[in-house]
Amino acid sequence: MRLLLQMAWRNIWRNKRRTLITISSIVLAMVLSVIMRSMQLGSYSKMIDDVVGIYSGHVQLHAKGYWDDKTINNTFELPDSLKNSILQHSNVIDLIPRLESFALAAGKERSHESFVVGISPDKETRMTRLRDKVIKGTYFDASGKGTLVAQGLASFLKLDIGDSIVLFSQGYHGVNAAGAYPVTGIVKFSSPEINRTFLYLDLESAQQLFSTENLFTSIVVNMTNPRNVEETTKDLIAVIDTTKYEVLDWKELLPELVQQIQGDNAGGLIMLGILYMIVAFGIFGTILMMTTERIREFGIVNALGLGRMKLSVMVALETTLLAAVSIVTGAILSYPVIMHFHNHPIHLTGEMAKGMVNFGVEPVLPFSLDPGIYLHQAFLILLITLGSTIYPLLVLKNLKPVAAMRA
Template structure:
């Protein structure tokens, strides 16, 4: 207790030195939290945007469908299965889809496309498909018309009001053919989707493929995409072996690899940042140690043991580090909160580049608790490790030499 009191009095005996040391720690914590928050915020938003393009966070298929995507591996519409999935407290809705490749044709041109039967009103809850309409109108369940992606419409030289011919293979090998008016044109940020997609109301698609009351997938809407792995495992345990439950990491392996690579790069970036921060803090510790050599020499000369003096110095560094880390964290909370509510929007060429790749030109910030406490702990540990320097100096200190400096 005596050492604690002595250390506390010592750090405030020279307030200028204490505030300089604390300021370096505060700045380090603040910088680390801000950079990590924006990096994680951008990655999380990228993940949410890409998942909401088409796949959704979780899908349920017939077991084996993902290895062989054919209509023969479709499932019968089941109210009991949908009820079971939606009964999970974190699943908002389960929407049905009927997907198959076919040949899209106009008067002069043909191209392979992905034909998707959807529940128009429910589809908007997962992918906001109605907001992607750039010409014409969005389809309804009772319509006998289609939505065509912009890239495919340009290739086929078709527009709203024209007729699209679809030719393919239906359920159990039957022929599938039909011609439908184009009600609307949609634009995807993803170039691949923008060149291949045709949407039909579910009943019309089932009629085209002679797949009455059948689905190839149930797409689940959840609030937080980051919880998809956990929810997928929970649903797998409660769902029949007849079905396979897949999260977005399996559905979109390329996206998962990109995100993992970005996070790995972030670790390297933070390591370099921590090295710079460590040198900054070490500079203040070195200054403090040199300034106090005479003081250390006097204390040892009058009988204070090196070990006791070292203990007091360690306690001083712990107190300063704790105060600096807490102050840095408290300052970061309102700043991150502000940027979380009002994210930074970029402009100019960088804005166009982001939009071309299908991402919002906005720097989002994350408010995940881990960002705050993890950075604070790391900076605190760095400060403690650097306190070894004054300990080594005290251990080898010679009182007479120290008092001459």
């Protein structure tokens, strides 16, 4: 085998120009494919983190059926036994309680629909960084009294710090819900929809408003490693009573985001497919020429005693070495580019940037350092290259030494 490997290596470099052209084409494909996938996967990861981090979180716990019928009556109490069972999971940091419902918000002159969110101020800001979004006034103080109003809603209602906002709604089991609260802070969100409607109360005030003492509409599960969300969701489903509760991950909470990513990913895969088709034809053309030129050589070597099986192994080794050199070179050349754009993401401008901001995503394109990107592209290139050896192997299988030496 060592002798065959040495012969294969020398055979590659017998025609240096052809070999370098082939390697260059494969390297270019490797570099372009790795950079393209790194940019795609990096932007998807950023998109998920931004959209999920604005509000929903990666995993939520609800009363059974709440997500299909989001009413204040579909609230639930979180028993200590269930809370402790969830917190025992190695990937769970904390549980963030919320009480959510719609209400009519009124200022001095105008009224507008609003989405009222009762929160635990300290826990909420640890996950969504709500405190950092305050552009005027202050975050909830130690007493927790007052309200945070989204900038768009405050602007429409002509509210400023110190003004009162009046809320009218329907509480638990149809009771009337009404209350007046001082505006202590104004928060700004990148998502226009959230910026037009959201309003935050501390959890106790929200429970008093809607007459839902110790009840919640959702519990957001804050995790150590959001990349393990699917495994964590399955584990949590296993420890809850599924007749009373439901656990949903971000893919179920935000199906429109999933569809957007899937559509963009499909387009990227089509582009990669076209690129690899071009490379495959180039590699096959090179292998075809190499095989045609070496028919006489194969016949002589076979006549001297080197069997067809060993000849086939040698040709396969030549192709494998060609692919290996190209893959390693492509990986080395692409890594600095990916590292640079991982640390210094591309900042977008224009209409694309506006569209991303409207969706709640920062308009940047970070690159992913996921090692799986290299492995997937290397595997595909190796597969294409080895697939190109089918033709020379068929030629060697049907090789007739006498006829080959006369070629």
